[in-house]
Amino acid sequence: MxxxxxxxxxxxxxxxxxxxxxxxxxxGFEIDINSINEDLKRRQQGYGRGGRMKIETDTVEITSGxxxxxxxxxxxxxxxxxxxxxxxxxxxxxxxEDYTEEKSFTQCRPGHADYAGSIKYNQSxxxxxxxxxxxxxxxxxxxxxxxxxxxxxQFGIICSSKIIQIGTAKExxxxxxxxxxxxxxxxxxxxxxxxxxxxxxxxxxVHWDRMIDGKIAQAVMSIPAVKxxxxxxHHCYKMRGSKYHxxxxxxxxxxxxxxxxxxxxxxxxxxxxxxxxxxxxxxxxTMPKPLxxxxxxxxxxxxxxxxxxxTCAVEACSVIAESRIxxxxxxxxxxxxxGDSFEEISRKYCRK
Ligand code: EPS
Numbered sequence: 001m002x003x004x005x006x007x008x009x010x011x012x013x014x015x016x017x018x019x020x021x022x023x024x025x026x027x028g029f030e031i032d033i034n035s036i037n038e039d040l041k042r043r044q045q046g047y048g049r050g051g052r053m054k055i056e057t058d059t060v061e062i063t064s065g066x067x068x069x070x071x072x073x074x075x076x077x078x079x080x081x082x083x084x085x086x087x088x089x090x091x092x093x094x095x096x097e098d099y100t101e102e103k104s105f106t107q108c109r110p111g112h113a114d115y116a117g118s119i120k121y122n123q124s125x126x127x128x129x130x131x132x133x134x135x136x137x138x139x140x141x142x143x144x145x146x147x148x149x150x151x152x153x154q155f156g157i158i159c160s161s162k163i164i165q166i167g168t169a170k171e172x173x174x175x176x177x178x179x180x181x182x183x184x185x186x187x188x189x190x191x192x193x194x195x196x197x198x199x200x201x202x203x204x205x206v207h208w209d210r211m212i213d214g215k216i217a218q219a220v221m222s223i224p225a226v227k228x229x230x231x232x233x234h235h236c237y238k239m240r241g242s243k244y245h246x247x248x249x250x251x252x253x254x255x256x257x258x259x260x261x262x263x264x265x266x267x268x269x270x271x272x273x274x275x276x277x278x279x280x281x282x283x284x285x286t287m288p289k290p291l292x293x294x295x296x297x298x299x300x301x302x303x304x305x306x307x308x309x310x311t312c313a314v315e316a317c318s319v320i321a322e323s324r325i326x327x328x329x330x331x332x333x334x335x336x337x338x339g340d341s342f343e344e345i346s347r348k349y350c351r352k
Contacts, residue, residue, distance in 0.1 A: 001218060004334035005327060007144050009215060011080075013134035014088035020078045020140045022147060024334065025065065027073035028342030029151050036060045038081070039146040039319060040139060047178040048166075049188065051308045052136075055084045060143045073340065078143045082136075088140040092131070103127060106297035109304040111285025118296060126296070126305065135313065136157025138320045145323020148330040154342070155333070155349055156197045159326065161318040164278065165190040181311040184289030188225065188281045189314035191320045195264075195275040199352055202270040202332035211268030211334055219324040220279050223317060228280045232263025246273070270332075277325060281317045284310055 004024045013017035040058040058080050065076030085092065091103045092248075104125035108114035117129035149159060166189040169176035173189075180187045203212025213231050220229045236244055239261075246257040257273060264275035286309035293304045310316075337348040 001215060002327060002329045002331045003340055005148060005331040007327075009015045009140045009144070010138060011051065011082070011137060011140060012131035013082070013136035014084055014092050014131060015082060016085050016092075017082055018080045018137060018140035018146045022065070022076045022078070022126065022144055025071045025073075025076055025147070025151070026334070026339060026345060027071055027339050029071040029154065030069055031062065031066050031071060031076070031147060031150060031347050032069070033060060033062060033146075035150060036078075036146040037141050039142055039149070039323070043139060043142045043316045043319040047174050048181070048310055048312030048314075049316065050310040052084065053310075056082070056139075058139050076147065076320075078140060080139050080143060081231075091127075105305045107295045107302050107305045108293055109285050109306075110291045110293055112281070114305075115296070124297065133224070133317075138223065138316070142320055142323045145320075146316060148326035149322065150325060151330050152195075152333065155346075157195060157329065157333075158197060159193065159195045159322050161191060161193040161322050163189060163191050163314055163318065166312060166314055167283075177312045178188075184287060185311075186283040186285070186309065187312040187314075188227075188283040189312065190278060190280045191314055191318035191321065192276065192278045193318060193325055195325065196278075198264065198275055198329065199282060199336075199349075200270060200272040202329065202336060203265070203268050205267040205269065212270060212328065213265045213268055215328045215332075216265075216275075216277060216325055219328045220277060220321050223279075223281075223320050223324060225281045225313075226279050226317065227282045230263075230278045231265055232276055233261040234278060236261065254287075273324070275329075277321070281314050281320055284313060 006024050007020050007022040009020045037059050044053045044058055061079045063077045063079055065071055065074045102128050106126055108126055113133035114126045114129050118126055123129060167174040167176045167187040169269060204210040217229045220226055227331050244261050246259045246262055249256050260273045264270055264273040288306055290303040290306050295302045337345050339345045
């Protein structure tokens with residue numbers, strides 16, 4: 001989907017490490033590792049996170065593409081070590097001699113990738129599905145997006161996010177999460193991400209796959225557990241046109257609006273107003289109080305597999321969404337103002 005800012009990630013949840021190679025970052029961009037690590041820390045936090053987050057202290061290592069804090073135009077490689085690998089070395093070994101049936105499982109978790117994944121990839125051990133479908137991989141995706149955010153920031157584009165609702169709670173989120181945890185259950189929720197100071201005209205209306213709202217929706221919807229994505233006012237379907245559309249006025253020689261129901265996008269393009277994206281996350285499917293399911297080996301009804309899980313990860317999800325959206329925005333930014341170096345892009349951007 002991305003054209004100028006492209007990346008691939010690799011790594012299993014309990015494997016040695018998570019890796020990303022980003023291609024297309026022009027030379028001369030300042031990359032601050034501390035700022036990436038700060039985002040990784042934010043992704044690990046939030047009330048309701050589980051045991052794994054007590055083990056990991058996610059930090060990134062940059063192994064290519066940067067010298068003395070600035071990109072040099074070559075691919076940038078990011079690596080996050082999985083501390084938990086120490087406890088899974090034999091189970092996650094690449095060596096066939098280390099094979100053991102211990103830790104394999106066949107009781108699929110409804111709501112997770114286990115069932116469809118096992119059929120698609122012809123795997124009887126559901127660990128082979130769990131390991132990559134786990135939301136653990138969002139750690140390295142957050143790191144990639146953090147680089148994108150830093151690039152956007154160098155042009156004054158900044159982002160923020162907040163939780164709107166956890167389960168049915170609009171205020172006292174923590175007690176809602178405590179109750180779910182005590183009952184061995186899980187919770188989803190809703191969050192909002194805002195990007196400000198975007199230039200007019202990122203994206204396009206000329207083809208369906210160039211509409212930036214479509215790209216953002218794909219980027220956010222593909223975060224594990226996200227089920228809805230909205231841009232702007234989600235009550236649009238029941239509003240009259242006269243109330244929904246954001247009227248335009250002139251103030252001090254500039255075009256201004258008194259509302260932003262469009263959420264910063266009109267005609268598949270940014271319109272200069274803040275980009276406002278809301279998304280909802282379903283409850284996490286891995287639960288201490290397991291759901292009824294089927295053991296794919298015995299074909300008997302049983303209880304779903306459980307090792308450990310988070311009760312709620314909506315706060316983490318909002319940080320991941322910031323990153324995903326940043327990747328789309330920097331890609332569009334480079335399509336419009338791209339060049340081989342930061343200086344070249346800055347010149348184009350100033351002339352906009
Ligand atoms: C996660 C790491 C995982 C889970 C969680 C997210 O670690 P582990 O499987 O070792 O507990 O805590 O992922 C899921 C619950 C899931 O179903 O995908 C992380 O780093 O965010």
